[in-house]
Amino acid sequence: MSDTDLPNDGGIKLVMAIIRPDKLADVKTALAEVGAPSLTVSNVSGRGSQPAKKSQWRGEEYTVDLHQKVKVECIVAEIPAEDVVDAIADAAHTGEKGDGKVFILPVESAVQVRTGKTGRDAV
Amino acid sequence: MSDTDLPNDGGIKLVMAIIRPDKLADVKTALAEVGAPSLTVSNVSGRGSQPAKKSQWRGEEYTVDLHQKVKVECIVAEIPAEDVVDAIADAAHTGEKGDGKVFILPVESAVQVRTGKTGRDAV
Amino acid sequence: MSDTDLPNDGGIKLVMAIIRPDKLADVKTALAEVGAPSLTVSNVSGRGSQPAKKSQWRGEEYTVDLHQKVKVECIVAEIPAEDVVDAIADAAHTGEKGDGKVFILPVESAVQVRTGKTGRDAV
Ligand SMILES: Nc1ncnc2c1ncn2[C@@H]1O[C@H](COP(=O)(O)OP(=O)(O)OP(=O)(O)O)[C@@H](O)[C@H]1O
Ligand SMILES: Nc1ncnc2c1ncn2[C@@H]1O[C@H](COP(=O)(O)OP(=O)(O)OP(=O)(O)O)[C@@H](O)[C@H]1O
Ligand SMILES: Nc1ncnc2c1ncn2[C@@H]1O[C@H](COP(=O)(O)OP(=O)(O)OP(=O)(O)O)[C@@H](O)[C@H]1O
Ligand SMILES: [Mg+2]
Ligand SMILES: [Mg+2]
Ligand SMILES: [Mg+2]
Structure with missing residues (x-):
């Protein structure tokens, strides 16, 4: 981390994002560029606020x-x-419904x- | 949300439940009925407090x-x-061992x- | 729990570990031995601080x-x-890069x- 980076509030945080699968590569690149290359990825499914869609x-x-x-x-x-x-x-954005959410949770130790x-130092 | 709903304590919360796979449909319906239709689902495996079972x-x-x-x-x-x-x-309950657990975690931002x-507004 | 065990700080905690898949059996045994046999397991993928490796x-x-x-x-x-x-x-340790991380998050209720x-009592 360079000297010009701002410190955070001193706490360790978990940033949890739910994104489109085809945006993962861009998100990995963006994380590496911001200096936070470490990540854990899971396959999930979900729904947001749109009503369920009937198909045939x-x-x-x-x-x-x-x-x-x-x-x-x-x-x-x-x-x-x-x-x-x-x-x-930024990296996950398309502007269409379904782009996802990003949440921050507190972490007490690592x-x-x-x-x-x-x-x-463990993060 | 209707006028008669109570506000929560002002914080954003992550409700995390581990349930039986065959209760997912009922849980989705119950969430929609309570006004919280958005959710993320993952396949996991686990054990609770029962000792491991020997089989042949x-x-x-x-x-x-x-x-x-x-x-x-x-x-x-x-x-x-x-x-x-x-x-x-309520929706996940059968009364048999293995029904699962529900936890609440604090979320700092979204x-x-x-x-x-x-x-x-982002939730 | 025996009388000689120390209480924790009174809070419920989520211990989240990312480990090597072939260490899961040892980790399950270690958890049972320490008196915390309940766990939830997911398959994930991830990267730590090592730069991405080019292969052919x-x-x-x-x-x-x-x-x-x-x-x-x-x-x-x-x-x-x-x-x-x-x-x-302890159970997840090999000494080679990629052994993983363990985090503690606060849990408000169960x-x-x-x-x-x-x-x-619900945990
Ligand atoms: N409140 C939430 N709780 C849990 N998971 C959520 C929540 N909101 C969204 N998600 C997850 O994020 C995914 C994408 O959500 P989505 O972007 O559709 O949210 P949205 O609020 O409907 O926004 P949009 O109107 O842009 O579609 C969902 O499929 C779900 O997995
Ligand atoms: N303390 C815990 N930590 C992590 N996961 C848990 C915990 N307790 C339960 N789980 C998850 O929930 C699933 C279901 O647990 P289960 O309902 O068997 O809990 P239990 O305490 O044994 O209750 P019961 O006596 O009703 O079976 C487990 O397979 C596991 O994935
Ligand atoms: N900061 C982090 N955020 C999210 N996941 C992480 C983080 N650090 C590690 N992980 C997860 O743990 C796994 C193992 O990480 P790893 O042990 O390689 O960490 P490391 O810091 O590179 O340590 P080492 O130098 O021992 O390899 C990663 O593949 C990733 O899934
Ligand atoms: Mg949506
Ligand atoms: Mg059980
Ligand atoms: Mg590493």
Whole structure:
């Protein structure tokens, strides 16, 4: 981290984003550029505020209510969590409904398993 | 949200539930009815407090210790998190061991990617 | 829990670990030994602080940047979260890069679906 970066509020944060699967590559690049390259990715499905959509398949009506998404989790300490949120939200944006959400949760402590380091140094 | 709903404590909350896979449809319906239709779903496996169960397959003994479950995550702001917890717990209940758990975690901030809205309006 | 166990700070905690998949069995054993056998497991992929690795396959260069990992989540109340973190970190350790991380997050409340128990008794 360069000297000109602002510190965050001192806490460790979990930035959790639910994004479109085809935006993962752009989000990874954006995270690396903002100095927070570490991340954990899961396949999830979900729905936002749109009502479930009725579709037809071979004459049968069915309801599409869960869409494939990707969850990206970044635990950060040195880089302000807001910068990480902005980087993800920029990279994940298309302007169409379904672009996703980004949340920040507090983290109380961290351990790096290989080194045994704890706290901010472990993130 | 109708005028008669109670506000929550002002904070954004993550309601995280681990439920039986075959209760997901009922839980989705219950969430929509309580006014919190947005959710993220993941496939997980897990164990609760029961000791691992020894079984046999073609004469070989093996231990079943992780059961397929579904994780449901709902971030809520306008609807009290306790109402969401109650809706999930009611819908997921069978009375048999293995029905699952529901937890509430604090969330510090939220962004809706499409609109850039932040805070309670983004949830 | 025996009388000689130390209480934790009174709060419910989520211990979230990202570990090597082939360490899951050892981590489950360690958790049971420390008195916290309940857990939820997800398949995830991720990267830590190492730069992405360039590899070749049939003459094509490609970048390996996400490694298969397992996420283990344990919500604990009676057992100190730090003991759970130490048990996981010990069991997951190889000394090679990529051993993973363990984080503690605060949890505000818990419900056991079968019994309706709430709070520390529900964990
Ligand atoms: N409140 C929420 N709780 C849990 N998951 C959510 C929530 N809101 C959105 N998600 C997750 O994010 C994904 C994308 O949500 P989405 O972008 O459709 O939100 P939205 O509020 O409907 O916004 P938009 O109007 O732009 O579609 C959902 O499929 C779901 O997995
Ligand atoms: N303390 C916990 N930490 C993490 N995950 C948990 C915890 N307790 C339960 N789970 C998850 O919830 C699933 C269902 O748990 P389960 O309902 O069996 O809990 P229980 O305490 O054993 O209650 P019951 O006696 O009704 O079976 C587990 O498979 C696991 O994925
Ligand atoms: N800050 C983080 N945020 C989110 N996930 C992380 C973070 N750090 C590590 N992880 C997850 O843990 C996995 C293992 O990380 P890893 O052990 O390589 O961390 P590291 O800091 O690079 O340590 P080491 O130098 O020992 O490799 C990653 O693949 C990723 O899924
Ligand atoms: Mg939507
Ligand atoms: Mg059980
Ligand atoms: Mg690494």
